[in-house]
Amino acid sequence: MSAGLAASPAADPTAGATVAAGAPARAPRGRRQRRFAAVVGKRLLHLLIVLLLVTFASFAITDLLPGDAAATVAGENATPEQIAAVRTELGLDRPMIVRYFDWLGGVLTGDLGNSFRTGQPVTEALAQRIPVSFEIAVVAQILALLVAIPLAVYSAYRPGKLIDRSSMAIGFGAAAMPHFILGMVLILLFAGGLSSILPATGFVGFFDDPLGNLKSIILPCLTLMLGEAAVYRQLLRSDMISTLQEDFILMARSKGLSPRRILFRHALRPSSFSLITLAGVNMGRLLGGAIVVEVMFAIPGLGQMVAQAVYDRDYLMLQGGILVIAVSYVVINALIDLLYAALDPRVRRRG
Amino acid sequence: MTSIDAGPADQRRDTRPPAAGSAQTTAPGATATRPLLEVDQLRVHFATPAGLVRAVDGVSLSVRAGEVLGVVGESGSGKTVMSRRAMGLVGPGTTTRLSGTVRYDGTEISALPPAELSKLWGSEMAMILQDPMTSLNPVKRVGEQIGESLRRHLGLDRAAAHQRAVQLLRSVGLSEPERRVRQYPHELSGGMRQRVTIAIALSCDPRLLFADEPTTALDVTVQAQILELLARQQAEHRMAMMIVTHDLRVVRGHTDRVVVMYAGKVVEAAPTRTLFAAPRMPYTEALMNAVPPLTGSNHAVLRVIPGRPPNLLAPPPGCAFAPRCASAQERCLTEMPPLRSAADLAGASPGGSAAGAPAGGPAPAIAGTPDDHVYRCWYPVGTEAGDEARRTNIERGHTAAGTPILAEAV
Numbered sequence: 001m002s003a004g005l006a007a008s009p010a011a012d013p014t015a016g017a018t019v020a021a022g023a024p025a026r027a028p029r030g031r032r033q034r035r036f037a038a039v040v041g042k043r044l045l046h047l048l049i050v051l052l053l054v055t056f057a058s059f060a061i062t063d064l065l066p067g068d069a070a071a072t073v074a075g076e077n078a079t080p081e082q083i084a085a086v087r088t089e090l091g092l093d094r095p096m097i098v099r100y101f102d103w104l105g106g107v108l109t110g111d112l113g114n115s116f117r118t119g120q121p122v123t124e125a126l127a128q129r130i131p132v133s134f135e136i137a138v139v140a141q142i143l144a145l146l147v148a149i150p151l152a153v154y155s156a157y158r159p160g161k162l163i164d165r166s167s168m169a170i171g172f173g174a175a176a177m178p179h180f181i182l183g184m185v186l187i188l189l190f191a192g193g194l195s196s197i198l199p200a201t202g203f204v205g206f207f208d209d210p211l212g213n214l215k216s217i218i219l220p221c222l223t224l225m226l227g228e229a230a231v232y233r234q235l236l237r238s239d240m241i242s243t244l245q246e247d248f249i250l251m252a253r254s255k256g257l258s259p260r261r262i263l264f265r266h267a268l269r270p271s272s273f274s275l276i277t278l279a280g281v282n283m284g285r286l287l288g289g290a291i292v293v294e295v296m297f298a299i300p301g302l303g304q305m306v307a308q309a310v311y312d313r314d315y316l317m318l319q320g321g322i323l324v325i326a327v328s329y330v331v332i333n334a335l336i337d338l339l340y341a342a343l344d345p346r347v348r349r350r351g
Numbered sequence: 352m353t354s355i356d357a358g359p360a361d362q363r364r365d366t367r368p369p370a371a372g373s374a375q376t377t378a379p380g381a382t383a384t385r386p387l388l389e390v391d392q393l394r395v396h397f398a399t400p401a402g403l404v405r406a407v408d409g410v411s412l413s414v415r416a417g418e419v420l421g422v423v424g425e426s427g428s429g430k431t432v433m434s435r436r437a438m439g440l441v442g443p444g445t446t447t448r449l450s451g452t453v454r455y456d457g458t459e460i461s462a463l464p465p466a467e468l469s470k471l472w473g474s475e476m477a478m479i480l481q482d483p484m485t486s487l488n489p490v491k492r493v494g495e496q497i498g499e500s501l502r503r504h505l506g507l508d509r510a511a512a513h514q515r516a517v518q519l520l521r522s523v524g525l526s527e528p529e530r531r532v533r534q535y536p537h538e539l540s541g542g543m544r545q546r547v548t549i550a551i552a553l554s555c556d557p558r559l560l561f562a563d564e565p566t567t568a569l570d571v572t573v574q575a576q577i578l579e580l581l582a583r584q585q586a587e588h589r590m591a592m593m594i595v596t597h598d599l600r601v602v603r604g605h606t607d608r609v610v611v612m613y614a615g616k617v618v619e620a621a622p623t624r625t626l627f628a629a630p631r632m633p634y635t636e637a638l639m640n641a642v643p644p645l646t647g648s649n650h651a652v653l654r655v656i657p658g659r660p661p662n663l664l665a666p667p668p669g670c671a672f673a674p675r676c677a678s679a680q681e682r683c684l685t686e687m688p689p690l691r692s693a694a695d696l697a698g699a700s701p702g703g704s705a706a707g708a709p710a711g712g713p714a715p716a717i718a719g720t721p722d723d724h725v726y727r728c729w730y731p732v733g734t735e736a737g738d739e740a741r742r743t744n745i746e747r748g749h750t751a752a753g754t755p756i757l758a759e760a761v
Contacts, residue, residue: 255551344490
């Protein structure tokens with residue numbers, strides 16, 4: 001995370017293009033770096049507090065759930081003595097607060113414990129599943145933005161015209177449909193019912209078979225992106241429409257610039273802040289795994305892992321998943337703040 | 352320079368009959384130079400849920416090459432919409448109804464498609480807006496915003512545009528132009544930003560500049576500097592300019608001619624000195640009296656114009672100013688006065704009654720602009736009919752529109 005943050009002061013997209021090195025207008029380097037370090041420090045503290053709260057809450061909630069991990073592990077025919085023995089063996093007889101700090105100590109040394117059910121180390125399970133969920137989340141987001149931005153820009157330029165109205169109608173249809181229905185429809189269309197050009201379930205690793213990987217993620221990604229693209233289009237369209245009323249757009253027109261340049265170079269950037277905020281929130285959510293979609297398409301991602309852990313009362317596995325979800329939320333939020341600063345020079349000042 | 356073909360324009364120049372009876376009627380001998388901008392019977396009506404708003408309702412005016420025209424009026428008089436329509440920035444839309452013609456350098460630009468119009472924007476015609484805080488893009492560097500026009504119209508590359516942007520910033524009086532080009536608008540003060548917008552507007556050497564309230568959003572001291580800068584640039588570039596403003600003080604020192612607008616119509620037009628010496632329309636006179644005099648008592652009571660600008664949704668049948676006018680008679684309420692020439696006013700008492708206006712008859716016309724003084728009023732200021740109307744209203748204590756009136760208020 002800190003590596004990503006540290007790269008940011010240079011991430012000024014226009015600086016290199018118009019000006020050579022050395023800007024006398026900027027504050028002295030030392031002062032800027034100190035201010036930057038303060039910002040990063042605050043972020044890290046923020047991250048720490050959020051993680052403690054989230055993981056403690058999830059520990060407490062799992063503890064309150066009916067059902068017994070020891071009984072699950074001991075098997076259906078186990079005697080109460082056997083179950084008690086298993087409970088002692090797993091350390092579940094200790095108070096919740098003791099177990100929490102025990103787990104927390106493990107986190108600091110990189111040990112997240114083992115799955116009760118399979119005995120697999122939680123870190124190993126996460127290492128297998130994070131890349132899968134990450135790939136699907138990133139591809140779905142990129143697709144959603146690629147579809148939504150041009151549609152939103154054109155709809156704002158010609159509101160009420162065919163493109164605006166039809167993309168709104170289709171979008172609302174997609175957004176109103178729950179993922180499991182949308183997924184079924186897509187499976188019917190492309191994986192069985194009407195044609196079988198894509199696999200209905202399963203996941204192929206990218207490094208095993210890039211083409212197979214692509215095929216296996218298309219349907220889950222489509223299911224995830226359609227509704228999001230509709231929401232993004234709607235949001236960006238309305239922000240664009242209000243930006244297009246601004247004086248600086250009139251000024252840009254009076255300079256004789258082409259509509260395309262005005263829309264994409266003058267209006268899009270100042271209109272994109274709500275979109276970025278929402279896309280960031282969605283990205284954080286998807287990185288934690290899209291449970292319904294992963295279960296439906298049998299994608300071995302984080303969401304599926306977390307869902308299984310809840311069934312099994314496999315609380316260390318569940319804790320591991322929740323830790324990843326919480327970290328990704330906070331990191332994405334920090335990245336979004338940096339993106340604001342890159343997009344709007346006025347934000348850079350406030351620090 | 353642009354796609355405008357000189358040939359057809361010249362033909363039109365020969366065949367077009369001289370416009371008569373409108374604001375730009377010119378005296379004999381002055382017809383050799385055709386105006387750079389000719390606006391003829393311009394109408395812009397907006398269809399709103401409440402009804403049709405007649406923002407601009409039959410405006411005719413002209414601007415000669417190198418001339419400075421002031422367009423004066425209150426908020427809602429239609430002056431801004433008129434200037435934007437003249438430039439072509441207000442185009443036809445589902446709720447916008449347009450009529451009338453605009454000719455620029457002989458070409459009927461009101462009939463041009465948007466792509467053709469945009470070739471003129473920035474290169475032939477440019478615009479400055481009221482508030483430099485909002486008229487510059489907050490997320491683009493100053494240099495880039497200047498360079499865009501240069502690259503579009505003059506085909507400069509990035510480096511050359513940058514160099515030229517620095518020169519332009521220097522020419523509008525910004526210190527450290529090399530540093531300014533890399534700054535963002537929020538890093539500059541209001542006056543500096545307005546200098547930047549002027550630099551943008553002048554970047555491609557336009558022949559016509561529309562300045563819409565160019566100083567209204569600025570501090571008074573900065574206002575003077577910006578007006579000074581505009582005047583100097585106008586003279587250096589030999590550029591024509593239309594200054595749209597509500598501020599008569601801006602108009603007085605910086606224009607050759609003035610058009611006064613009210614409720615979407617031209618109510619008076621004259622060379623600046625003639626207008627200030629002998630306003631004929633009571634509205635013009637009232638505007639002059641509403642400005643505090645520079646000399647005289649610190650506590651001079653300003654003569655506020657009573658009432659509000661007219662409702663453009665349902666304009667009154669007669670003169671739109673009648674409800675607020677101290678001279679209003681019955682005729683003003685029912686019959687719209689036409690634009691008439693002040694030259695026809697036989698035995699008009701010179702000077703009018705405008706406070707602070709230099710006495711001594713109509714000022715000599717400014718060389719090269721022998722324009723008529725026209726006005727839209729049944730009882731013009733400074734005539735027997737006008738004095739009589741005013742006297743009648745004072746005696747009965749109210750105008751024909753029912754507005755109370757006191758002797759000391761007029």
